[in-house]
Amino acid sequence: MIEVKQAAKSYGKLNVLRDISLKIETGEFVGIIGPNGSGKSTLLNLISGIEEPDQGEISLAGQPITSFSRKSLSQRLAVLQQDGLPSISYPVREVIEMGRFPFQDWRGREKGGNADDLLNQIMNRLELQELAGRPLSVLSGGQRQRVALGKVMAQQPEVLLLDEPTTYLDIRYQMQFMDLIASWQREEGLTVVAVMHDLNLASLYCDRLLILSAGKVIAEGTPDEILVPETIEAVFDVKSHTVNHPDTGVPQLLLQKRS
């Protein structure tokens, strides 16, 4: 469904991405991991059409990403970043409703009637009912991120791009966030591409991991194939052990202190 063909991107003299080719199938949950500055967010920006590659091609459902209008692309693809929403004074429910924007006409009306049922469902699922009338500006960072998730859920995309989305969440909300994405993926066949720094979380949720290092995809495979101590040391210069998760068997990393 998403294909990147020999993409390259530079900023001035800095070659951020070099000769990137990859395919992401419909319904897959793919994690992009790699060191700081290796080009992960830039790759996500190319896939979302926010930026254009200097060379190569990005396509969605067989069509070049550049051939979609902004609105039709927003009906199919949503992006959620680390700090998903600015601290504005709009109330929570209205912000979530903004996710419906790609489906509204210039008067703010939708073809199939209003989306109240969908919005209520999302508010309940994200435990946001109590915050519905509160302005975003008084919420904590973690609460704001849940609202950001609600907004992209309201967008009902086929593809969700996540850029370190759980960085500011405590472990309860990290797990709630990832569980929601995973059940959404299972129920709706959502395709998820997530830049992740937490390798154990990536291993729990992703079908496949890509390692980006110095602007190149240097390895890809299942968490079992990728999260091996030799690879982790080569990429991050950190020694580790791997153990299998007692519930699911997926690999989990135990990091080794240097001293």
Ligand SMILES: Nc1ncnc2c1ncn2[C@@H]1O[C@H](COP(=O)(O)OP(=O)(O)OP(=O)(O)O)[C@@H](O)[C@H]1O
């Ligand atoms: N708009 C820009 N203009 C100039 N340089 C940029 C721009 N965007 C990114 N870069 C540079 O490109 C390189 C890769 O950045 P990118 O944000 O893609 O890395 P990343 O792997 O997502 O990093 P991190 O893990 O730290 O978030 C960095 O050296 C960064 O400074």
